[in-house]
Amino acid sequence: MSFARTRVKICGTTNLSDALSAAEAGADAIGLIFAPVSKRRIDAAAARQISLAVEPSVGRVGVFLDQSSEEVLRLADATRLSAVQIHDRYSSAEWAELASFYPVVRVVRPADLGQIDVPALGSSITLMLDAPQPGSGQPLDWPALAPAFPAGAWLAGGLGPSNVAQAISALRPAGVDAVSALEVRPGHKDPALVRAFVEAVRRADGPSQR
Numbered sequence: 001m002s003f004a005r006t007r008v009k010i011c012g013t014t015n016l017s018d019a020l021s022a023a024e025a026g027a028d029a030i031g032l033i034f035a036p037v038s039k040r041r042i043d044a045a046a047a048r049q050i051s052l053a054v055e056p057s058v059g060r061v062g063v064f065l066d067q068s069s070e071e072v073l074r075l076a077d078a079t080r081l082s083a084v085q086i087h088d089r090y091s092s093a094e095w096a097e098l099a100s101f102y103p104v105v106r107v108v109r110p111a112d113l114g115q116i117d118v119p120a121l122g123s124s125i126t127l128m129l130d131a132p133q134p135g136s137g138q139p140l141d142w143p144a145l146a147p148a149f150p151a152g153a154w155l156a157g158g159l160g161p162s163n164v165a166q167a168i169s170a171l172r173p174a175g176v177d178a179v180s181a182l183e184v185r186p187g188h189k190d191p192a193l194v195r196a197f198v199e200a201v202r203r204a205d206g207p208s209q210r
């Protein structure tokens with residue numbers, strides 16, 4: 001059985017050099033974190049500069065936590081995002097409003113599965129499974145998660161070059177998303193680790209997906 005190519009998002013991008021090296025490495029998207037609590041937070045001006053500088057084919061995913069849907073839409077427009085990643089619990093009306101403007105990545109924890117409506121494949125809302133403390137470098141228990149892992153969902157949480165193949169084999173996520181394991185310090189990547197991460201995903205997908 002062949003699977004579609006696993007998409008790769010390199011998150012926590014705070015500077016143009018890291019954005020360009022992620023794109024050069026073959027990442028499908030970069031993450032720009034606007035969450036006020038994040039040690040990788042980027043301001044709107046820097047995010048806009050990055051969005052305008054990278055190839056249009058590279059997704060720019062804004063990451064939001066403890067922020068209203070109004071603020072999300074304002075920042076998304078100002079910084080030319082291509083998608084929004086939401087860590088908050090919104091009303092169904094807020095999800096619908098956001099999804100009418102941007103593709104939405106809705107971040108949930110393993111404990112949330114069974115409590116939420118899984119979006120239909122092809123809808124503009126995609127689930128991503130992440131650890132309770134996002135951005136902490138904590139892997140999930142992939143084998144335990146496998147029975148409930150929704151088709152089409154993305155995976156985050158402690159992923160890096162040394163373990164992403166194991167996670168892909170266990171869960172076959174539609175995409176993978178990483179930050180901590182790729183950094184030399186918060187908000188600053190090691191380009192070699194970013195390249196190694198993308199290469200590890202491509203190897204895990206196998207030759208038919210290159």
Ligand SMILES: O=C(O)c1ccccc1N[C@@H]1O[C@H](COP(=O)(O)O)[C@@H](O)[C@H]1O
Pocket residue numbers: 011012031033035037038039040063064065085087130134135136137138139156157158159177178179180181
């Ligand atoms: O990384 C952060 O600082 C952050 C803050 C607030 C919301 C999300 C954040 N990061 C997200 O966490 C995942 C996983 O990170 P890690 O690889 O386990 O360190 C990352 O992909 C971001 O989407």
